[in-house]
Amino acid sequence: MSDHEWVPNRPCVPFSLYLLCACGVAAQAVLVLRLRAGRPWAPAAACVVAMALAWCGVRSTSCATATLSRVVLAAGTCGLCACLASAQVGVAEGTARALERSAVSSCELEVCSDASLGTRGYRARAHVWRGGVRMGDVWVRSAERYDMGERLRAVGRFGRGAGEWRLASERQGVCGTVSVVHALGVTQASGLRAWVNERRRVALLAMEPDRSAARAMLAGSVCGSKDAMVREGLDKVFAACGVAHLVAVSGGHIAIVGALVERLLGRTRLGPVSRTIVLLAVTGIFVLFCGAPVSAVRSWLMCVVAFGSRVAGRRGHSLSAACAVALGMVMVDPSVTGQVGFVLSVASVVGLCLLSSYFGYVMRQLVVRPRLHVRVPRPVRRGMDGVVDFARDTLSACFVAQFATGAITCSMFSQISLVAPLANLALALPFTVMVGAGMAVACLAGTPLAGVALVPCDVAGTAVSRLLGWMGRLPYACVSVSCDMAVAGAVTVGVTAAILVWWPRVRRGPVLAASGALAAVSLCLLLRWRFFSPARVCVLDVGQGDAILVQQGASAVLVDAGPDQSAAAELARLHVMHIDAVVVTHMHDDHFGGVGQVLGEVPCDAVLVARGVRGNVPDELAAELEGRGKGDVREVGLGDELAVGDFRLRVVWPEAPVDGSENAYSIELALTYDDGSRTMSGLLTGDAEKDETGGALAAGRVGDVDFLKVGHHGSKVSVTPDEASELAPEVSVASAGAHNRYGHPSAECRRVLERAGSRFLCTMDVGTVTLEPGERGVRVVTERSP
Numbered sequence: 001m002s003d004h005e006w007v008p009n010r011p012c013v014p015f016s017l018y019l020l021c022a023c024g025v026a027a028q029a030v031l032v033l034r035l036r037a038g039r040p041w042a043p044a045a046a047c048v049v050a051m052a053l054a055w056c057g058v059r060s061t062s063c064a065t066a067t068l069s070r071v072v073l074a075a076g077t078c079g080l081c082a083c084l085a086s087a088q089v090g091v092a093e094g095t096a097r098a099l100e101r102s103a104v105s106s107c108e109l110e111v112c113s114d115a116s117l118g119t120r121g122y123r124a125r126a127h128v129w130r131g132g133v134r135m136g137d138v139w140v141r142s143a144e145r146y147d148m149g150e151r152l153r154a155v156g157r158f159g160r161g162a163g164e165w166r167l168a169s170e171r172q173g174v175c176g177t178v179s180v181v182h183a184l185g186v187t188q189a190s191g192l193r194a195w196v197n198e199r200r201r202v203a204l205l206a207m208e209p210d211r212s213a214a215r216a217m218l219a220g221s222v223c224g225s226k227d228a229m230v231r232e233g234l235d236k237v238f239a240a241c242g243v244a245h246l247v248a249v250s251g252g253h254i255a256i257v258g259a260l261v262e263r264l265l266g267r268t269r270l271g272p273v274s275r276t277i278v279l280l281a282v283t284g285i286f287v288l289f290c291g292a293p294v295s296a297v298r299s300w301l302m303c304v305v306a307f308g309s310r311v312a313g314r315r316g317h318s319l320s321a322a323c324a325v326a327l328g329m330v331m332v333d334p335s336v337t338g339q340v341g342f343v344l345s346v347a348s349v350v351g352l353c354l355l356s357s358y359f360g361y362v363m364r365q366l367v368v369r370p371r372l373h374v375r376v377p378r379p380v381r382r383g384m385d386g387v388v389d390f391a392r393d394t395l396s397a398c399f400v401a402q403f404a405t406g407a408i409t410c411s412m413f414s415q416i417s418l419v420a421p422l423a424n425l426a427l428a429l430p431f432t433v434m435v436g437a438g439m440a441v442a443c444l445a446g447t448p449l450a451g452v453a454l455v456p457c458d459v460a461g462t463a464v465s466r467l468l469g470w471m472g473r474l475p476y477a478c479v480s481v482s483c484d485m486a487v488a489g490a491v492t493v494g495v496t497a498a499i500l501v502w503w504p505r506v507r508r509g510p511v512l513a514a515s516g517a518l519a520a521v522s523l524c525l526l527l528r529w530r531f532f533s534p535a536r537v538c539v540l541d542v543g544q545g546d547a548i549l550v551q552q553g554a555s556a557v558l559v560d561a562g563p564d565q566s567a568a569a570e571l572a573r574l575h576v577m578h579i580d581a582v583v584v585t586h587m588h589d590d591h592f593g594g595v596g597q598v599l600g601e602v603p604c605d606a607v608l609v610a611r612g613v614r615g616n617v618p619d620e621l622a623a624e625l626e627g628r629g630k631g632d633v634r635e636v637g638l639g640d641e642l643a644v645g646d647f648r649l650r651v652v653w654p655e656a657p658v659d660g661s662e663n664a665y666s667i668e669l670a671l672t673y674d675d676g677s678r679t680m681s682g683l684l685t686g687d688a689e690k691d692e693t694g695g696a697l698a699a700g701r702v703g704d705v706d707f708l709k710v711g712h713h714g715s716k717v718s719v720t721p722d723e724a725s726e727l728a729p730e731v732s733v734a735s736a737g738a739h740n741r742y743g744h745p746s747a748e749c750r751r752v753l754e755r756a757g758s759r760f761l762c763t764m765d766v767g768t769v770t771l772e773p774g775e776r777g778v779r780v781v782t783e784r785s786p
Contacts, residue, residue: 209225
């Protein structure tokens, strides 16, 4: 039977998959809503009893009894996870209250995760111990890196955070952040953990991660140390090309290690059981060696289940093993459902188990083997067939993984890589060579042979870095998107269910025609978003910060970037695919904090600051700009003008060079628009207040405007009644975050502007505000109803 006639069988969906989904939802509901049961152990015990009784009836010969038992088993499992999640919320609350009432130095912090490098130093998860009792978990932020298993006493500050950061931390069972000011003492890890830490240090010394991009990737993919990659900006390149999973140690790495160990064990006389034990021990040590990321732990436990089934003589079933392992991890620690690595890992594995055979079948219809002449030597024909089969398998696996994890990545990271299939196909061989040789380097570290093993690592790593660099520069290699996770997740589940139920046969012609039509529609949308955007000014909802988009056609300028990733997410939602420049009005972090995220997700030509500020850029912003290749910022001063399509942005303040450190040093931009039939005018003020705006008015640089971006988030000193009357804006927009501690926007500011005849809007009430020029004045569209 030919490839075109063969259709794979539907996979068997285990009951544990439904249990896993239900338990994940239950755990997240409790963690997100922060429900608290005063004593969750009583209902937890009741759930365990119900599950035990239900298990006895699952295999009943009576269909009704078996069905009822499954329902009870599912309900009991979900209830148990909810009880455990509720208990974790209570523990986190208790830990937070204890740390707020007492000094951090009275506790001992045990580092329990690998440290990650950020703009403010290293961050790692740690258990909090006091009097020999574990109280809960916190993030530890410090200038020094601490290894897993180390315990430290330190003077520091504890904070619970706010907004999305606090909620994301609590979802992971972390009650807050301890910022270490001074370490009083550090106790090194002991036993196996100490040995693994030492071997890791020796391996990293041998690899020299800061020497080149190839060595940085080697350290990240073999040792799990991504510090050098972060400093080089390689982590963002991997994400943009859709191959971040290659340096996130998980099933692929364990498979490479397992294959190497099995090949070595094949030369010994050990029996199957002994080989299995040795293999699991070596792969387990490798997981510890890489910092024990949750995705790697999940993969290793799947190996335990698979090898256990093999030794017991049972038939293996990957989907059942994946679901059973993930379900067990959720029941032990419900907060893993809030860890992105765990969710992505489980989603990709489940997707591969369910759909890889069908997608492989589709790829066989689309990518056919070449029919070579019979005179071509048989080895050449076999080699060509092998290359085609490898391309089919790699592409189908990539498409399935992207489909299964798309809802999560698009909603959390606001981007999707269009070159991911090509990148995974091109990097498969050199990356495997680099990882395999890197394993040898880790084992031989400290010996002269380590240098020999580094040669293939450098060759393969250089090939990987060059390929990634080329792909990352392709037009639209990575596209900004925005979606609601619940909606996107429901669509993913619905499409998966439809494929499993329908399991349709495909024909090459119709599939290619449909793919071509989809590609054409996508291309039209991309061209429209990139080159034919409507004339608009968008005051973005970025919380307690500022970000204003001015856009028309192929041109766009972003004035400030908010405090965090919110601006990048809003740009993705608005389908902004390119920015000519980011103007940072002044050096306060609620205006420049999101610059790095924006530059990482949207191509940008330049970063502009006020005249005199270039030498006073804060270190964290300078590091971000340097890492993004934008270290050479440009300055603008009084009278300078920026063109954005038919928009003109003219600098009307400050009047002299400044250092950007004060609100009064904010850039103020007078905006005008005129395309012959429509006009609009406005004033963008940054954090400038009444004195600065009054100075621009007195000098005649600005007058009557259609809209006003209210200065300093609508503080009570942002504008005077006389200034409001002279500006006479039809619409005034303040940018502020809900429940902010400053009371922005102030009632006085609102009253002054409304008395001047202006309609007052605030982003915390109506979301992003879009202003468009019209024939009869400015047209206002809000994200939410006022």
